[in-house]
Each structure stands twice: as structure tokens, then as C-alpha cells.
Amino acid sequence: MGKVNNWHLKRDMEYVYEEARPKRQWAIVFDLNKCIACQTCTLACKTTWTSGKGQEYMFWNNVESKPWGGFPLAWDLRVLEKLGRQDWAKNGSYAGKTIFEAAPPTERAVHFAPQDEDWMYPNIGEDDCMGLVERGGHIGALPHDKWFFYLPRTCAHCTYPACLAACPRKAIYKRDEDGIVLIDQSRCKGYGECVRACPYKKSMYNPYTRVSEKCVGCYPAVEQGIQPQCVVNCIGKIRVMGFVSPPAKARDDNPIDFLVHKKQIALPYYPQLGLEPNIYYIPPIHADRAYLTQMFGPLVDGAIERYRKLQEDPVAQGLLVLMGSSDRILHRFEVDKGQAAGFDEQGAEIVRVPVTERVVERLAFDEKLQAPRNNTP
Amino acid sequence: MSSSPLLVLSVLTLSHLSWANPLLARKTGTDLSVPDPKAKYWDSVPQEHVPLMAQPMAIPRPEVTRTAQVAVQALHDGKRLALRLRWRDADRNEAGRLGEFSDAAAVQFPLAGKPVPPPVMMGMKGDPVHIFHWRAQYQRDAERGKPGMKDLYPNQAIDMYPMEFADPGTTSTDEAARDKFSPGREVGNPQSYPKNGVDEIFAEGFSTSAVQEGHQSQAKGNWENGEWTLVIVRPLAIEGGSTVKVGSSTWVGFAVWQGGLGEVGSRKCVTMTWTAFELSDKS
Ligand code: SF4
Numbered sequence A: 001m002g003k004v005n006n007w008h009l010k011r012d013m014e015y016v017y018e019e020a021r022p023k024r025q026w027a028i029v030f031d032l033n034k035c036i037a038c039q040t041c042t043l044a045c046k047t048t049w050t051s052g053k054g055q056e057y058m059f060w061n062n063v064e065s066k067p068w069g070g071f072p073l074a075w076d077l078r079v080l081e082k083l084g085r086q087d088w089a090k091n092g093s094y095a096g097k098t099i100f101e102a103a104p105p106t107e108r109a110v111h112f113a114p115q116d117e118d119w120m121y122p123n124i125g126e127d128d129c130m131g132l133v134e135r136g137g138h139i140g141a142l143p144h145d146k147w148f149f150y151l152p153r154t155c156a157h158c159t160y161p162a163c164l165a166a167c168p169r170k171a172i173y174k175r176d177e178d179g180i181v182l183i184d185q186s187r188c189k190g191y192g193e194c195v196r197a198c199p200y201k202k203s204m205y206n207p208y209t210r211v212s213e214k215c216v217g218c219y220p221a222v223e224q225g226i227q228p229q230c231v232v233n234c235i236g237k238i239r240v241m242g243f244v245s246p247p248a249k250a251r252d253d254n255p256i257d258f259l260v261h262k263k264q265i266a267l268p269y270y271p272q273l274g275l276e277p278n279i280y281y282i283p284p285i286h287a288d289r290a291y292l293t294q295m296f297g298p299l300v301d302g303a304i305e306r307y308r309k310l311q312e313d314p315v316a317q318g319l320l321v322l323m324g325s326s327d328r329i330l331h332r333f334e335v336d337k338g339q340a341a342g343f344d345e346q347g348a349e350i351v352r353v354p355v356t357e358r359v360v361e362r363l364a365f366d367e368k369l370q371a372p373r374n375n376t377p
Numbered sequence B: 001m002s003s004s005p006l007l008v009l010s011v012l013t014l015s016h017l018s019w020a021n022p023l024l025a026r027k028t029g030t031d032l033s034v035p036d037p038k039a040k041y042w043d044s045v046p047q048e049h050v051p052l053m054a055q056p057m058a059i060p061r062p063e064v065t066r067t068a069q070v071a072v073q074a075l076h077d078g079k080r081l082a083l084r085l086r087w088r089d090a091d092r093n094e095a096g097r098l099g100e101f102s103d104a105a106a107v108q109f110p111l112a113g114k115p116v117p118p119p120v121m122m123g124m125k126g127d128p129v130h131i132f133h134w135r136a137q138y139q140r141d142a143e144r145g146k147p148g149m150k151d152l153y154p155n156q157a158i159d160m161y162p163m164e165f166a167d168p169g170t171t172s173t174d175e176a177a178r179d180k181f182s183p184g185r186e187v188g189n190p191q192s193y194p195k196n197g198v199d200e201i202f203a204e205g206f207s208t209s210a211v212q213e214g215h216q217s218q219a220k221g222n223w224e225n226g227e228w229t230l231v232i233v234r235p236l237a238i239e240g241g242s243t244v245k246v247g248s249s250t251w252v253g254f255a256v257w258q259g260g261l262g263e264v265g266s267r268k269c270v271t272m273t274w275t276a277f278e279l280s281d282k283s
């Protein structure tokens, strides 16, 4: 049993292995204010990775409507229920127990074991509002008292993966070059310990091959400097994939570090579970604050406040425009003279976009041609 | 979070002692090449009760001992050794769908014929064990074929799988091309291919077990009235593996999994010590 540092919790915690951070850590930031639940990400992933036998209900990427949706069924409520009430301390550190610390001596992690039928409703609760909307209620004050939001999820390629901790065969490993967590398909025996232990339920069992499978972070693309399929196909351009640093090594010109550390508007979800998950969310500003707090922790108020003020920050605005503007991984970005640019690992410019789109006004009547204009395609 | 140091200590110090009476395999004139759990000839073979305990060392582990003992009988025919195991198990489970696990049992021998056996918990680096691992799931493969998706989910409906289309004549006959969409098969994981009833495995400690190719052992289990009766037959001498000699003694260990109670992998009941085992040339 090792003592490791978990900066999401602002404290050390227990984990079965010693702290061994990879050279760099794969991460995605999602702006939940922009997700439209089109599921293009889900299908991009599915057609790339899980179209085979035994993968029919396997969604490495899924998008669920909160609060009622969840795949597998009520995964979040069920793991929180198992963990029991835990609290954050006043100073922002986590005073409760993680799933590792609360585990009985026989287990690596507090968990619930999902059953077959739990995986059979991938889109349950979609678009269900958290309650009935009174007549006129939708135009009332913000935030709405009735709300829902979309939560797209992939494996978080956690710094302290529960899947890896629980595998008695040590068939799961975390890559040093990018922090991607993989199940060795030749060594797995399908015990399903990872399926039980992962609190986010992102490790899944294939009954045809009789081994477990999980999101591979699109590592073949990442190795070539390209972002994962769910990121580059995102219709809402809500995602950016890159590498996140621990706080002490954060660089302001790294897009992920900028959103996570400098602006602190992107937060990990359910950090209290103790895995240091590496998918980060910009919280939806109009959803219920108490709900967001239980999901994203005590930093959510500040994150929303800063997000609301982004219009005063041209650099942040520039970065948000860069999201979804290139398939390549942006290692560095800069915003200057109304333009945002992204650079690859070697420092070569790979994308340049105007921070504010040029507005062209086309009058209804063309004076030069003396002809009316219309928009008939 | 770790297992109690006291317990670990007692396991280590006891590991070379034996809790059960020594087992004896007498010689029979009957051909043992086909395992038969219901054969009459077992009636006259003496039976030893070997105690099992919830596996205490590797996490995850079971909270309670679900199988407290296994009744063992042994016979050899000069070429093969047959072990018959019986244990109580309320349900018959052969796994298949997600979250379902198979009933299973294993017999373990030291791989090398050293005077002192390796640690009973699956051996150690440089001192391996040779395991014969039967699963009801593997037996189903042998008897009825490895289940396809329609076997596991009879009501499933699917438009198509890659390289396999509904229109006659449009399915690719190239199995390798289809396997590209089944990672376990593509990389040759033995779990993803039809099994023969029993796996032969070498291990040098927890998490090191590796299935061996070209195994010659066989097994057959029969579940009736809340009890499994299983016969595992192995050649006395296995090239590159363990060898048991007539007229001398060795060691044997056992493990049982009740799949219906979620037991799989390290969640199992095991013998905490080796059982001494002698092969007699008398019948
Ligand atoms: S593709 Fe983008 S916008 Fe569409 S559901 Fe996925 S994350 Fe949301």
C-alpha cells in the first residue's frame, strides 16, 4: 500500500501502488454548456472501436442526461451510496474517504457490481427534465429551478485507476508515454474485477471474447499527434484533448493547463472517489448548484463565476474558439491581435482562427447590380 | 486495507505442513483415458476430505469460505492419474453473460520434483506450479461448442456485424478478417477460443498464470442434487510439465470456485497447505 498525492483532493491518499506519474497525461476538457447530446461522439467511437460481437451494448463514450440518465443504470448514485456520506473540509481539501480508503480488507475499492441488465438502457432518461415545468417557468429567472444537462463521458485514464488496482492478474497497465490506461487483451481472463471496481463504470465485459475491454484513448491517433475520435467528431466543438500537468508543472500556454489550472474553470467529476480522473468539465452554468457541487466538488462556484467573466478575457476566448478547430493535438496556444493559434509538439503552427468571426453585412438590396438579394439556396 | 499480518504469517509457516491425511492413488486395471465421474469403479476407492478456506492473500478475496471441503479420490492406470473431486454447490453455473461466473475447480502439482514443494499459493518465481483448471464454462464449450451471441442472448436482434451480413453469400469467409473486430481473438487470447474442458496452466505466484498449449489432460464434471462430481485425468508424465511417479510421493493442492456466488479469479476457496500424495503400484 502506497501513500500517493492526489491534487484533486489537496492531500495524500492510500493507493495500492506507489505514485508513478506518466511522462505526460492524456486529458480531455468538455464544455458542458455547449453539448447538445447529438451522440456523434458516441457513434464516432462505436464505429471506430466497438462494432464487433459482444460489443453491442458497449459504449466507451456515452452521453447521458443528468440527473435522470446514467449508463450503466444509476452508476453514480449506486457508487455514492456504497461510499456513504463523506465531506469536503472547509479549506477545500477532502476530509472524507476515497473508494480505496473505505474499502474493506477483502477489496481494493468500494464498488457495486453492475449486472447484465444494467447495461441494457444506454440512453435512459435522455432529455428528461428534473421536474415538471410550470406554465411560463422556462422563461423565468436563471438558473432555472427545473433543469437538466448533458454529460458526455469517456474513460478518464485516471492517475490512480481503480480498474488497474483491482485486477489480480495485473493485466491492466498505464502507459508512461501518455498515461493511457489499457487492458492487455492477451492476458485478461475476464474476471471482471475492473468492471466491478471502476466507479465510473468505463471498463466493460465482452461475452464473446470473454475478456474485458475499455476505452483506449484512441492511442494510435494520439501517437501520431491526433486527438481522439470523440473529440475531433464533436459537432458542438465542446471538447479539446491534450495533456494535463500536475499543478506545480502547469504551463499557462498549454490549452488543458490553462483551463484546468490557470482559469480553474474545468473540474474533474466525482474527484472525491480518489482516482484523479483526467476528464475535466466546464460545469453547466444554469443547472442546479447543489447538484453540481456534489458532482464537481466545492470549486464549482468559483468555476462558474470565472466562466461568466470569460468575455473579459480575450486569451480564454481565443482558446474556446480553438476547441474543435483542428484534428491535431495542441501542445501550445497563443492569442494575439484578435487571432488564436495552436502549435504542435515541435512548435509548428497547425491552426489559426479569428477570435471573433468577421461579420459581413449583406444588405437586402445590391446597389451595384441594382438587384434585391435573397437567401434562397 | 492489507490482509492481517498475523494471518499471512500463519499461512507462511504452515505452508509445508499438511492439514489433510495423505492421499493415496492405487493402481487399477481399468482404462482411465476417458474421465467418468459416475463410473462404478469409484465406489470402492477411499475418499479423503480436504479442507478449503477462502483465499486469504491476494486481494480481491472472498469474505467467507463458501466451500469448506472437497472430497478427493485418486486412481492411476500406470499411464494416467485420475482425481475425482466432489463438493457442495447449490446452483449449476456455466457463465456466459456479463456478471455471470462459472463453477470451477483446480488441482495443482509442483512443477519440479524438488524435495520441498513451492509455496502452495500458486508457487513462486523460479519454483512454478502446474495447475489443471476445469470450468463448467469450458466443459460447455467442449460439449456444445463455444456459445455465440445468439446462444447467450436468444432474443437479440442485430442488423449486421462487420464482414458478416444478412444477405446470403455476402459474409466474408475470412475468419482472420472478422477476428479483427474481436480484440481477444485477434491477439490469440486462449479465453476467446473454444476450450476443451480443462486448461493446463503454469504459475510462478499470483497473477502469473499462463495457459499452456497442447495439453493432454481431460476433465468431466457432473452436477446433481447440489453437488459437483468432477474427474480430472492427467498423464503421469507431462513433457515440460509436472511428473508424478508410481511408487513415490508428491504434493497436491486444490481450489474451488462457486460462480453463482460471484467467485472468479482470486475470489476462490483453496487448500492452505499441500496435501501429501502417494502413487502406489498396488491395486
Ligand atoms: S459530439 Fe459533442 S456535442 Fe455531440 S453529444 Fe458528443 S460531446 Fe455533446
Ligand code: SF4
Binding pocket: A154, A155, A156, A157, A158, A160, A161, A162, A163, A164, A181, A197, A198, A199, A200, A201, A202, A203, A214, A275
Ligand atoms: S475511468 Fe475507470 S476504466 Fe478508466 S482508468 Fe479510471 S478506473 Fe480505469
